[in-house]
Amino acid sequence: MDNFTFYSPTYFVFGKDQENDTGKYVKRFGGTRVLIHYGGGSAARSGLLDRVKASLEREGISYTELGGVVPNPRSGLVYKGIDLCRKEKVDFILAVGGGSVIDSAKAIAAGVPYDGDFWDFYKGKPVTEALPVGTVLTISAAGSEGSSNSVITHEDGMYKRGAGGDAMRPVFSILNPALTQTLPPYQIACGITDMMAHLFERYFTRTSDVEVTDRMIEGLLLAIINEAPKVVKDPADYQAQANIMWAGMMAHNNSCGVGRSQDWASHAMEHELSALYDVAHGAGLAVVFPAWMTYMLDRGGVNRLAQLAVRVWGCQMDFENPVNTAKAGIEKLKQFLKSIGMPINFSELGAKEEDIEEMAHKACYGDGGDGTIGGFVKLNKEDVINIYRLML
Amino acid sequence: MDNFTFYSPTYFVFGKDQENDTGKYVKRFGGTRVLIHYGGGSAARSGLLDRVKASLEREGISYTELGGVVPNPRSGLVYKGIDLCRKEKVDFILAVGGGSVIDSAKAIAAGVPYDGDFWDFYKGKPVTEALPVGTVLTISAAGSEGSSNSVITHEDGMYKRGAGGDAMRPVFSILNPALTQTLPPYQIACGITDMMAHLFERYFTRTSDVEVTDRMIEGLLLAIINEAPKVVKDPADYQAQANIMWAGMMAHNNSCGVGRSQDWASHAMEHELSALYDVAHGAGLAVVFPAWMTYMLDRGGVNRLAQLAVRVWGCQMDFENPVNTAKAGIEKLKQFLKSIGMPINFSELGAKEEDIEEMAHKACYGDGGDGTIGGFVKLNKEDVINIYRLML
Numbered sequence: 001m002d003n004f005t006f007y008s009p010t011y012f013v014f015g016k017d018q019e020n021d022t023g024k025y026v027k028r029f030g031g032t033r034v035l036i037h038y039g040g041g042s043a044a045r046s047g048l049l050d051r052v053k054a055s056l057e058r059e060g061i062s063y064t065e066l067g068g069v070v071p072n073p074r075s076g077l078v079y080k081g082i083d084l085c086r087k088e089k090v091d092f093i094l095a096v097g098g099g100s101v102i103d104s105a106k107a108i109a110a111g112v113p114y115d116g117d118f119w120d121f122y123k124g125k126p127v128t129e130a131l132p133v134g135t136v137l138t139i140s141a142a143g144s145e146g147s148s149n150s151v152i153t154h155e156d157g158m159y160k161r162g163a164g165g166d167a168m169r170p171v172f173s174i175l176n177p178a179l180t181q182t183l184p185p186y187q188i189a190c191g192i193t194d195m196m197a198h199l200f201e202r203y204f205t206r207t208s209d210v211e212v213t214d215r216m217i218e219g220l221l222l223a224i225i226n227e228a229p230k231v232v233k234d235p236a237d238y239q240a241q242a243n244i245m246w247a248g249m250m251a252h253n254n255s256c257g258v259g260r261s262q263d264w265a266s267h268a269m270e271h272e273l274s275a276l277y278d279v280a281h282g283a284g285l286a287v288v289f290p291a292w293m294t295y296m297l298d299r300g301g302v303n304r305l306a307q308l309a310v311r312v313w314g315c316q317m318d319f320e321n322p323v324n325t326a327k328a329g330i331e332k333l334k335q336f337l338k339s340i341g342m343p344i345n346f347s348e349l350g351a352k353e354e355d356i357e358e359m360a361h362k363a364c365y366g367d368g369g370d371g372t373i374g375g376f377v378k379l380n381k382e383d384v385i386n387i388y389r390l391m392l
Numbered sequence: 393m394d395n396f397t398f399y400s401p402t403y404f405v406f407g408k409d410q411e412n413d414t415g416k417y418v419k420r421f422g423g424t425r426v427l428i429h430y431g432g433g434s435a436a437r438s439g440l441l442d443r444v445k446a447s448l449e450r451e452g453i454s455y456t457e458l459g460g461v462v463p464n465p466r467s468g469l470v471y472k473g474i475d476l477c478r479k480e481k482v483d484f485i486l487a488v489g490g491g492s493v494i495d496s497a498k499a500i501a502a503g504v505p506y507d508g509d510f511w512d513f514y515k516g517k518p519v520t521e522a523l524p525v526g527t528v529l530t531i532s533a534a535g536s537e538g539s540s541n542s543v544i545t546h547e548d549g550m551y552k553r554g555a556g557g558d559a560m561r562p563v564f565s566i567l568n569p570a571l572t573q574t575l576p577p578y579q580i581a582c583g584i585t586d587m588m589a590h591l592f593e594r595y596f597t598r599t600s601d602v603e604v605t606d607r608m609i610e611g612l613l614l615a616i617i618n619e620a621p622k623v624v625k626d627p628a629d630y631q632a633q634a635n636i637m638w639a640g641m642m643a644h645n646n647s648c649g650v651g652r653s654q655d656w657a658s659h660a661m662e663h664e665l666s667a668l669y670d671v672a673h674g675a676g677l678a679v680v681f682p683a684w685m686t687y688m689l690d691r692g693g694v695n696r697l698a699q700l701a702v703r704v705w706g707c708q709m710d711f712e713n714p715v716n717t718a719k720a721g722i723e724k725l726k727q728f729l730k731s732i733g734m735p736i737n738f739s740e741l742g743a744k745e746e747d748i749e750e751m752a753h754k755a756c757y758g759d760g761g762d763g764t765i766g767g768f769v770k771l772n773k774e775d776v777i778n779i780y781r782l783m784l
Contacts, residue, residue: 001635
C-alpha cells in the first residue's frame with residue numbers, strides 16, 4: 001500500500017424528503033446568494049426545483065438560476081455560469097441533478113475565484129480554491145456528489161477532460177433515493193455501469209498488498225450486481241435504489257481507492273466516444289471495459305481478472321489455467337451488462353470504425369496528454385487503436 | 393435502509409514518516425496552543441513524542457503536555473486535562489497514542505468549552521461543540537481516529553460509558569503503520585478483535601435491505617481475517633499492518649453502518665468486564681462476542697449468522713438446517729480468536745462468576761440505562777446474566 005491522504009468532508013443527508021431541508025444546509029455551510037444549477041426540464045416538471053426554491057426562501061436565502069446542463073456537460077455553460085456568479089455576487093453553487101449538473105457546478109465553483117481560464121484546471125492544474133458546492137442528487141451514477149472530480153467537454157475541439165482537487169468536494173449532498181424512482185431503466189443502467197467502472201478503474205492496480213481496498217471494491221461490486229436487476233426491472237423499488245445510491249457514492253469518493261495506483265484508461269477511451277457521438281457515459285463504458293479487460297489478458301492482467309471472476313462473479317478457479325477463469329469473468333461482465341440493457345459493441349453505440357484513429361490520437365495526445373494513458377498498463381496510441389477494434 | 397446523515401470530515405494522512413508533518417496539520421486546522429496528550433512511556437521512549445514536538449516547534453506552535461492515559465481511560469485525567477487547557481488557553485488537543493489516548497483527548501476537547509460536568513456527555517448528552525482534536529495513531533484498534541465517539545470510565549463507581557457527536561471527530565489523523573511494527577502481538581490481536589467487534593455490532597441489524605453496507609462489512613472482515621495472522625506472527629510486516637490500520641478506521645467511521653439499526657450489547661457487556669477487571673477491551677470482546685452470538689441462535693439470529701458464516705468464514709450453507717451453518721460460523725470465529733492469542737472464557741480473562749449479577753445490573757441499569765441493552769435483540773438483565781454464563 002502506498003502513502004496517501006484522504007479527505008471526504010461532505011455532509012451526506014440520505015433518505016426520503018430530505019431535499020425539503022436544502023435551505024437549512026445551504027445556510028449551515030454559509031451560503032447567502034445561491035446559484036441553482038440544473039439540467040433539462042425534468043427537475044422543474046417533477047416539482048423538485050420548486051421544493052428546493054421553497055426551502056431556500058424559508059431560510060431567507062436569495063438565488064439566481066442557470067439551467068440547461070446537458071449530458072457530457074459543455075464549457076460554454078460553465079463560462080456563462082462563471083460570469084453570472086460574478087455579476088450576481090453568488091457565494092454558493094447548488095447543483096440539482098445528476099453527475100453532469102454537479103460536474104458543471106464544480107467547474108463554475110472553481111472558475112469564479114480564479115483569475116485565468118477555468119479550463120486550466122482541466123489541463124491538469126489542481127483546484128485549491130472554489131466556491132462551496134451543495135448538491136441535490138437525482139440519479140445514482142457518477143459519484144460526483146462525494147468526489148473531488150469534475151469532467152467537462154470543451155466545445156472548441158470537443159475535448160472531454162477531468163479536473164480534481166479536494167476544494168471541489170461538495171460541502172453537502174442530499175441523496176433521496178425516491179428521486180430516482182421515476183428514471184427510465186436505460187438511464188438507471190447507464191448509471192450502474194458508471195459506478196461499476198469507477199470500481200474497476202481502482203481495482204486494476206500495480207500496487208501490491210492492497211487486500212483491504214480490494215475487498216471493499218469487491219463488496220461494493222457484489223452489492224451493485226445484486227441490486228441492479230431489481231432497479232432496472234422496477235425503478236420504483238425504493239430499497240434497491242437506496243442501496244445503489246450509497247454504492248455509487250462509495251464507489252467514487254475514493255475511500256476504496258486510497259494507497260493504490262489506479263488505471264483510468266477506459267474512462268479516457270470512453271470520453272472520446274461520448275465527446276464524438278454524445279452517447280451516455282455509462283453506455284460507452286459498457287462497450288469499453290470488456291474490451292480493455294480482454295486486452296489485459298496478454299499484458300499481465302490474468303491474476304487480477306481471475307480474482308475478480310472468482311470473488312465477484314462467482315466463477316470457479318481454474319488452477320491449471322487461470323486465464324480461463326479470467327475469460328469467464330469477462331464473459332460474465334458482458335452478460336450482466338447486456339442483461340441490464342447496455343450496448344456491448346460499436347454499432348450499438350453508433351460509433352464508427354473510421355473514427356478510431358482520431359479517437360485514439362485524442363485520447364493519447366489530446367490536451368495535455370503525453371502519448372500514453374492508463375496506470376495498470378501504459379497504453380500507447382497503437383494499443384488504444386487495438387482496444388477500440390475489439391469493440392467492433 | 394433507513395434515512396441517515398453521514399459526516400466524516402477527518403483529514404487522513406497515511407503512511408511512513410507522516411508524523412513529522414504533525415505541526416503542519418495542526419497549523420492548517422487552526423491550532424496555536426496545543427495540549428499534547430499521551431499515555432505511558434512508550435511514545436516518549438520510542439522517540440515519537442520528540443519528533444512530534446519538533447514538528448510543532450518548526451511551525452512555531454506552543455504546547456503543553458499531559459501524559460498518563462491508561463487503557464480504559466479514566467475520568468480523573470479528563471478533569472485534570474480540562475483544567476489544564478483552560479489555564480493554558482489551549483485551542484487544540486493533539487492525541488499521540490491509541491484509542492484510549494484519543495478517547496481521553498476527545499473528552500477533554502468536549503469538556504473545555506462546556507459549562508457543566510463533562511460526564512453529562514457520557515450520560516447521553518450529544519456533543520455539539522469541542523476543541524479541535526488531531527491524532528497521531530500508534531495502534532490499529534479502536535477506530536477512534538476516525539469516529540465520532542469516545543469511551544471513558546468514571547472512577548466514581550467504575551462506570552464505563554460512551555459519548556458521541558460529530559464535533560468529536562478528529563480534524564486530522566496521522567496513520568503511520570510503521571509505528572505499530574514494534575507492538576507486542578497480544579496487543580495487536582486485541583486491536584484486531586476490537587475492529588472486528590465494531591463490524592459485528594453494525595452487522596447485526598433489524599433493518600432490512602442493507603445489501604451495500606452488509607457487503608462492505610463482509611469485505612472489511614475478510615481483509616482483517618486475511619491480514620491478522622500476518623501481523624500477529626510478524627509485527628514488522630509493514631504492508632499487513634497498513635491493511636489492518638485502514639480497516640480499523642473504516643470499521644468504525646460508520647461509512648458501513650449508516651442507514652441500519654446496530655446492536656452494541658456486546659460492547660456494553662464488555663465495558664463492565666474491563667471496568668471491573670481492567671482487562672484489554674479487545675480481550676473482553678473476544679470472550680463476549682461468541683457467547684452473544686450463541687445466545688442469538690434461539691432469538692432470530694440464525695439467518696444473519698449463517699450469512700456471516702458463508703460469506704466471511706467460507707462455511708458451506710446447510711440449506712436444510714441453516715442453524716448448523718450459523719453454529720459453524722461461531723465455531724470458526726472462536727478458532728480464529730484463539731489462533732491470534734485471544735482468551736475465550738471468563739477464567740482466561742480473570743473474571744469471576746460471582747460478579748456476573750453485579751455486571752449485568754450495571755450493564756442494564758447503570759448510569760442512564762433503561763433496563764435493556766442491544767438493538768438486534770433487546771436484552772434484559774436476565775438475558776445478560778445468561779450470556780455472561782455462556783462465557784464461563
